[in-house]
Amino acid sequence: MGKMEMKPAAGKLGVLMPGLGAVSTTLIAGVFNVLRGEGEPVGSVTQMGTIRVGKRNEGRNPLVKDFVPLAGLSDLVFGAWDIHGENAYQVAKRSAVLEDRHVEPIREQLEAIVPMDAVFDRKWVKNLEPVAVKSGANHYELVVKLQDDIERFKREKGCDRLVAVWCGSTEIHQEMCDIHTDLAKFEQALRDNDERISPSMIYAYALISMGVPYANGAPNLALDMPAMTQLAKKHGVAIAGKDFKTGQTLMKTILAPGLRARSIGLNGWYSTNILGNRDGVVLDDPDSFKTKEVSKLSVLESILDKGLYPELYGDYHHKVRIDYYPPRGDNKEGWDNIDIFGWLGYPMEIKVNFLCRDSILAAPVALDLALLLDLAARVGFVGVQEWLSFYFKSPQALPGLYPEHDLFVQKTKFKNTLRHIMGVDLITHLGQDYD
Numbered sequence: 001m002g003k004m005e006m007k008p009a010a011g012k013l014g015v016l017m018p019g020l021g022a023v024s025t026t027l028i029a030g031v032f033n034v035l036r037g038e039g040e041p042v043g044s045v046t047q048m049g050t051i052r053v054g055k056r057n058e059g060r061n062p063l064v065k066d067f068v069p070l071a072g073l074s075d076l077v078f079g080a081w082d083i084h085g086e087n088a089y090q091v092a093k094r095s096a097v098l099e100d101r102h103v104e105p106i107r108e109q110l111e112a113i114v115p116m117d118a119v120f121d122r123k124w125v126k127n128l129e130p131v132a133v134k135s136g137a138n139h140y141e142l143v144v145k146l147q148d149d150i151e152r153f154k155r156e157k158g159c160d161r162l163v164a165v166w167c168g169s170t171e172i173h174q175e176m177c178d179i180h181t182d183l184a185k186f187e188q189a190l191r192d193n194d195e196r197i198s199p200s201m202i203y204a205y206a207l208i209s210m211g212v213p214y215a216n217g218a219p220n221l222a223l224d225m226p227a228m229t230q231l232a233k234k235h236g237v238a239i240a241g242k243d244f245k246t247g248q249t250l251m252k253t254i255l256a257p258g259l260r261a262r263s264i265g266l267n268g269w270y271s272t273n274i275l276g277n278r279d280g281v282v283l284d285d286p287d288s289f290k291t292k293e294v295s296k297l298s299v300l301e302s303i304l305d306k307g308l309y310p311e312l313y314g315d316y317h318h319k320v321r322i323d324y325y326p327p328r329g330d331n332k333e334g335w336d337n338i339d340i341f342g343w344l345g346y347p348m349e350i351k352v353n354f355l356c357r358d359s360i361l362a363a364p365v366a367l368d369l370a371l372l373l374d375l376a377a378r379v380g381f382v383g384v385q386e387w388l389s390f391y392f393k394s395p396q397a398l399p400g401l402y403p404e405h406d407l408f409v410q411k412t413k414f415k416n417t418l419r420h421i422m423g424v425d426l427i428t429h430l431g432q433d434y435d
């Protein structure tokens with residue numbers, strides 16, 4: 001099998017983000033800093049990760065970005081929507097993720113990124129006060145206004161292609177219902193101003209129907225519904241969700257597969273976090289937290305499957321808490337107490353204390369998703385991109401399939417997909433043919 005046909009990564013790639021907050025400004029400022037030689041894109045697998053090609057004794061381990069043709073960082077043009085009207089410089093200063101040495105020298109570049117007015121409704125994110133929002137007689141009019149924004153952005157910035165990543169706040173929990181299960185019903189509901197359609201769904205509809213590949217960085221129900229996957233198929237668009245896998249959940253999907261791999265049992269996993277940024281304010285609302293909680297809980301349920309391993313994982317207690325604590329700002333602290341058991345049921349404990357920086361971990365994930373979704377589009381991949389599960393807390397799976405949460409299985413699938421695209425042998429790790 002040869003290399004897949006693909007369009008070249010030529011020209012500018014517009015990266016559109018609903019939400020100009022801590023994650024998106026850390027991403028934008030980070031890229032500008034890397035381009036002027038001030039820091040490395042640490043955490044970005046596309047920029048710093050390698051991929052083995054061929055056998056172990058061949059010594060071929062190119063960087064991912066040298067193996068697959070990706071847009072270069074200097075070809076990226078950023079755009080965003082937000083409710084506050086502040087430019088990227090103001091948001092970066094206020095968010096205080098980056099020090100002045102990474103913000104002041106690029107002040108003009110950041111000031112030039114001014115968000116477009118948002119589609120927003122306080123019903124969905126209660127703890128924020130909007131100042132710059134679009135109005136419309138119904139949801140469908142808002143879709144059209146977003147589509148105008150998208151078209152104008154592409155034209156004015158001279159972009160060859162666009163991708164989008166939701167970096168907006170976590171909306172309140174919404175169960176999937178009939179209007180989400182069918183595209184025709186969803187389109188009717190847009191016209192009827194149905195209250196079960198959230199702003200993030202309106203962005204998703206507008207972007208996908210304009211042919212823009214889209215990733216969902218938050219746990220909102222937006223891309224993960226049949227109406228949206230039907231829309232993606234109809235327009236030949238790649239989509240991926242949801243909820244960036246960064247701090248505590250990343251640790252969970254590193255540790256839990258290890259316990260399972262060695263048949264170590266689990267009695268309980270208690271996770272708590274303190275967080276003081278705007279994401280923390282939003283998650284202080286129990287309805288928004290519920291959305292996050294569902295996303296965070298699903299990880300262990302899937303990796304430590306009660307049905308497959310009743311003696312090891314049939315009866316463990318899993319609890320996740322997030323508390324808003326302003327003094328911490330973006331520097332989240334997480335504690336995990338893991339009650340495990342071994343041979344003959346003897347109990348043991350693992351304690352993890354992770355002092356992390358939320359947006360420092362999320363920015364490279366958002367960057368990789370933008371670059372890889374653009375690659376997916378250029379090779380003609382359509383619909384849910386399971387190979388990007390690697391980056392998500394609640395990976396979206398194809399209909400009838402369970403999502404894969406194990407980071408190491410996700411990594412194998414991710415890298416083998418890149419090998420498949422480039423027409424080189426997939427790596428099975430069988431190792432029987434060395435002599």
Ligand SMILES: NC(=O)c1ccc[n+]([C@@H]2O[C@H](COP(=O)([O-])OP(=O)(O)OC[C@H]3O[C@@H](n4cnc5c(N)ncnc54)[C@H](O)[C@@H]3O)[C@@H](O)[C@H]2O)c1
Nearest residue numbers: 019021022023082118168169170218244246278279358362
């Ligand atoms: N940082 C992480 O490690 C991480 C991990 C997983 C998921 N996330 C999610 O990523 C998202 C962004 O995180 P953040 O720390 O940048 O939060 P943030 O609060 O700093 O930024 C979110 C921005 O979205 C804006 N917003 C809200 N609703 C909007 C709408 N309808 N249209 C346009 N803008 C809207 C807000 O005004 C805010 O500026 C959150 O949903 C968060 O839960 C973050």
